[in-house]
Amino acid sequence: MSSPIHSPQGNWWIAGVSVLEKTWIRISVVWCLLLFASMIVWASYGKQNQAGPTYRVSTTEFMQKVQAFKKAGTQTEDGIIPADEHIYVAAARFSFDGFPVVLQAGKQYQVHMSSYDVQHGLSVRPEHALSKQMSLQLLPGYEWVLPMKFDEPGVYHVVCNEFCGVGHRTMHGSFIVRR
Amino acid sequence: MIKELFTNDYGPDGFRTCSVTGMRIDRTAENFVKVFGLTAVVALVVGGISAILVVLTRWEVVGLLGPADFYNWLSVHAWNLLIFWMVFMEVAILYVGGPMVLGRKLPAPKLAMVGYVLMLGAAIGINWALMTTSAPDHAPVLTSYAPLPSSEWFYLGAIVFILGTVIAALPFFAAIWQEKVENPNRSLPLVAFGAFITAIIAVEALLGGLITYIPTYMWRIGLLEHIDAAWYRQMYWIVGHGSQQINLAAMITVWYFLTHVVGGAEVVSEKVSRSAFILYLFFINMGAAHHLMADPALAASWKVWNTSYAAYGAVLASMIHAFAIPAGLEAGRRKRGAGKSLFGWLWSSPWSNPVFSAVIFSIILFGFMGGITGVLMGQMQLNLAWHNTWATVGHFHATVVLGTTMTFMGLVFFVIQTMFRKELIMAPLAKIQPWFYSGFMALTTLMMMYLGILYGIPRRHASVMNIPGTDFNFAAAEPLFVVFGIAALLAIAGGILFALISVGSLLFGNRLDPSTVFRPTHSWQGDGSPVHLQSMRGTFAFTLIFLAVFVIAYVLNWYLLSRLWEIG
Numbered sequence: 206m207s208s209p210i211h212s213p214q215g216n217w218w219i220a221g222v223s224v225l226e227k228t229w230i231r232i233s234v235v236w237c238l239l240l241f242a243s244m245i246v247w248a249s250y251g252k253q254n255q256a257g258p259t260y261r262v263s264t265t266e267f268m269q270k271v272q273a274f275k276k277a278g279t280q281t282e283d284g285i286i287p288a289d290e291h292i293y294v295a296a297a298r299f300s301f302d303g304f305p306v307v308l309q310a311g312k313q314y315q316v317h318m319s320s321y322d323v324q325h326g327l328s329v330r331p332e333h334a335l336s337k338q339m340s341l342q343l344l345p346g347y348e349w350v351l352p353m354k355f356d357e358p359g360v361y362h363v364v365c366n367e368f369c370g371v372g373h374r375t376m377h378g379s380f381i382v383r384r
Numbered sequence: 385m386i387k388e389l390f391t392n393d394y395g396p397d398g399f400r401t402c403s404v405t406g407m408r409i410d411r412t413a414e415n416f417v418k419v420f421g422l423t424a425v426v427a428l429v430v431g432g433i434s435a436i437l438v439v440l441t442r443w444e445v446v447g448l449l450g451p452a453d454f455y456n457w458l459s460v461h462a463w464n465l466l467i468f469w470m471v472f473m474e475v476a477i478l479y480v481g482g483p484m485v486l487g488r489k490l491p492a493p494k495l496a497m498v499g500y501v502l503m504l505g506a507a508i509g510i511n512w513a514l515m516t517t518s519a520p521d522h523a524p525v526l527t528s529y530a531p532l533p534s535s536e537w538f539y540l541g542a543i544v545f546i547l548g549t550v551i552a553a554l555p556f557f558a559a560i561w562q563e564k565v566e567n568p569n570r571s572l573p574l575v576a577f578g579a580f581i582t583a584i585i586a587v588e589a590l591l592g593g594l595i596t597y598i599p600t601y602m603w604r605i606g607l608l609e610h611i612d613a614a615w616y617r618q619m620y621w622i623v624g625h626g627s628q629q630i631n632l633a634a635m636i637t638v639w640y641f642l643t644h645v646v647g648g649a650e651v652v653s654e655k656v657s658r659s660a661f662i663l664y665l666f667f668i669n670m671g672a673a674h675h676l677m678a679d680p681a682l683a684a685s686w687k688v689w690n691t692s693y694a695a696y697g698a699v700l701a702s703m704i705h706a707f708a709i710p711a712g713l714e715a716g717r718r719k720r721g722a723g724k725s726l727f728g729w730l731w732s733s734p735w736s737n738p739v740f741s742a743v744i745f746s747i748i749l750f751g752f753m754g755g756i757t758g759v760l761m762g763q764m765q766l767n768l769a770w771h772n773t774w775a776t777v778g779h780f781h782a783t784v785v786l787g788t789t790m791t792f793m794g795l796v797f798f799v800i801q802t803m804f805r806k807e808l809i810m811a812p813l814a815k816i817q818p819w820f821y822s823g824f825m826a827l828t829t830l831m832m833m834y835l836g837i838l839y840g841i842p843r844r845h846a847s848v849m850n851i852p853g854t855d856f857n858f859a860a861a862e863p864l865f866v867v868f869g870i871a872a873l874l875a876i877a878g879g880i881l882f883a884l885i886s887v888g889s890l891l892f893g894n895r896l897d898p899s900t901v902f903r904p905t906h907s908w909q910g911d912g913s914p915v916h917l918q919s920m921r922g923t924f925a926f927t928l929i930f931l932a933v934f935v936i937a938y939v940l941n942w943y944l945l946s947r948l949w950e951i952g
Contacts, residue, residue, distance in 0.1 A: 207650040207915050209574035209640040210485050217654035221916045225924040233703035241692040247765050253945050254952035256684035323532040324613050326772050330840045337947050338840030339768040342679045344613040349680030354950035362856045366772040366842035371451045374845045377854040
C-alpha cells in the first residue's frame with residue numbers, strides 16, 4: 206500500500222504514473238501558459254493596463270502641482286475644467302484634492318496621482334453602472350501618471366478603498382465626463 | 385480534569401501506538417500538539433466573536449458599531465483568524481508531520497515550550513493592543529500599512545510572535561535532521577515531506593516578517609525618521625501573503641493525511657506529489673506579488689513576470705494536488721472494491737464522519753472558489769477590478785475559511801478522538817456541522833465576491849449605504865447584503881456549533897477507543913495491485929468540471945474588464 210504516513214518503498218521516482226494524471230498535468234501546463242499569454246496580449250492590445258511612469262515626489266512638491274493645476278484650470282460649478290490634458294489629484298485624510306474635475310468624453314488625459322499623507326485608494330465607477338469599476342493604490346512620495354480616456358459621459362464617483370483612518374469612509378471625489 | 389486530557393497509555397519509553405494510524409507517538413510531542421491545538425481553538429473563538437461584530441456592522445440594516453470600534457474589532461478578527469488560529473494549528477501540524485509520523489521523540493522540548501510561551505504572550509499582547517487602540521494610533525487591520533501608525537505594542541507583539549514561531553519550529557527541523565542522519569537513504573513519508581516544505585516556506589515568510597516589523601517598530605518609536613510606503617508594501621507581503629501560503633501548504637499536507645486515515649486514500653504517485661511540493665518551495669512566495677498589481681512604482685514587466693512564470697509554478701502545483709488528492713481517494717477505494725461506477729468510490733465514502741466531510745468540502749470549495757479567484761485577481765489587468773474591493777475579502781475567505789479553517793476543524797475533530805481519545809458529544813449535530821458551516825460560509829463568500837466585483841463595494845468600510853458629505857452611495861447592493869448578513873450569521877452559528885462540540889467533547893465526552901470510529905489504516909489492504917493502474921476517471925471528470933468553471937470565470941472577468949474606459 207502506498208501510504209502518505211510511511212516511507213515509500215523502492216525507487217519511487219521510476220514508479221508508473223497514471224495516464225489520466227499525466228494528461229491532467231499536460232492540460233494544467235497549457236492552461237498556465239495561456240494565463241500568462243493573456244496578460245501579455247492584453248498589455249499589447251487591451252485598453253486597460255495600469256502601466257505608467259512613477260516619479261518620486263515630496264508632499265510639498267505634489268501639493269504645489271495640484272494647486273497649480275487648480276489655478277490653471279477653469280473653475281465651474283461642477284468642478285475644474287483642466288487647462289490641458291494633465292490632471293493632478295491627491296488623496297489626504299479624509300478628502301481628495303483636485304476633484305471634482307470636468308472632462309471631455311473621448312479625450313485622453315494624463316492623470317497624475319499621489320497621496321499627501323498615508324496610503325489611500327482611488328476607486329472609480331460611473332454612477333449609472335456600478336459594475337464598471339476599478340481601483341488603484343496611492344502612495345505618499347510617489348507620483349503615478351496613468352493615461353485615461355472616458356468614452357461614456359456621466360458622473361464617475363471616486364471613493365478611497367484603502368483603510369486610512371476612522372474617517373476613511375467619508376472620502377469622495379468625482380470625474381464629471383461631458384460630451 | 386485537565387490532567388486527564390493529557391493522559392494516555394504510554395509505555396516505559398514514553399511512546400504509545402495509535403490504534404488508527406499505527407504511528408508510534410511520543411508523549412511530549414503529543415502533549416505539545418494538544419497544547420498548541422487548544423490554544424488555536426481559543427483564538428478561533430475570539431476571532432469568531434469578533435466576526436459577529438464585523439458582520440452586524442457591515443450588514444447596515446443592523447449597523448452595530450461605529451467606525452472606530454469597527455476597525456478595532458476588524459483587526460481582532462483578522463489577527464485571531466488569519467494568524468493565531470492558523471499558526472498555533474500549524475505548529476501542531478509540524479509536530480504531527482515530523483516527530484509523530486517519523487515515530488521519533490520531540491527533540492528539544494524546552495525550545496517548544498519557549499516558542500509556545502512567546503507566541504502566547506505575543507498573541508495576548510497583540511489582542512490587548514488591538515482592542516484598546518485609540519487616537520493618535522490607528523487600527524492596523526491585518527496589514528498595518530505604514531505610514532499609518534498603530535500602537536507600538538502591536539508591532540512589538542508581531543516581532544515577538546514571529547520569533548516565538550521560529551523557535552517553536554526548531555524541534556521539527558531537528559526531528560527531520562535526526563531522521564536523515566540515522567536513515568540517510570530512507571525517503572521521508574509524504575506527510576513529513578509536505579510538513580518539511582511547509583516549515584521552509586514558513587521560515588521564509590517569518591524572516592520577511594522580521595525584515596518588515598523591526599524597522600517599522602523602530603520608526604514607530606522614533607528611532608527611524610521616515611518609512612517608505614512602497615518599501616513597506618514589498619516587505620510586508622513577504623509575510624502577509626507568505627503566512628497564508630503556510631496555511632495552504634499545511635492544509636494540503638493535512639489533506640493527504642486525513643483522506644488516507646479516514647477515507648483510505650493512497651498516494652497515486654510519490655514523484656508527482658513531491659514534485660508539486662517542490663514547485664511550491666520555489667515559486668509560491670511569488671504569489672505575494674499579486675498584492676502589488678495596482679501599485680505605482682512597479683513596472684508592468686515586473687508585475688507580469690511575478691504573476692506569470694513565477695506564480696504559475698505554484699498554480700501548476702495546486703492543480704497537480706487538485707488531481708492527486710481525490711485520485712488517491714478514488715484509487716485507494718477502488719482497489720478495495722468500494723464503488724465501481726464513475727463516482728461510486730465517492731458516494732460510498734464515510735460522509736457521516738465529520739472529519740471526512742470537512743476535508744472533502746474544504747478541497748472542493750477551496751479549489752472552486754479560492755483557487756480560481758486567486759488566479760483571476762493575480763492577473764495584472766484583472767486586478768484592476770478586484771483590488772481592495774470586497775471581492776478580495778471573498779477570495780481569502782474562500783481560501784482561509786472554506787479551505788484551511790474547514791480542514792483544521794476536521795483535524796481538531798480527529799485529534800479530539802484519536803489523541804484526547806474523547807467521543808464527540810452531540811453526535812448528530814457533529815455530523816452535520818461541516819455541511820452547515822461550509823454551506824453558509826460558501827454563500828457568505830460568494831456574496832462578498834458578487835458585491836465586490838459587480839457593485840464595487842470597497843473592503844474595510846464601516847458603512848457604504850451612506851457616505852457622509854455626498855449623495856453617492858452603494859444602496860443598489862442592499863438586497864445582496866441581506867443574503868450576506870443572514871448567511872454570515874448562520875455560518876457563525878456553524879462556527880459556534882464547532883466550538884461547543886469541541887470544548888464539550890473534551891470536557892464531557894466519554895473515553896473512546898478511536899479504532900471503533902476510524903478504520904485502522906493497516907486494514908486498508910486491497911488487492912495489492914499497483915495504485916497507479918487503478919481507474920481515476922471519476923477524478924478526471926471532476927477536474928474537467930473544475931477547468932470548465934475556471935475558463936468561464938476567467939472569460940467573464942476579462943469581459944467585465946473590457947467594458948471599462950481606457951486606462952494606461
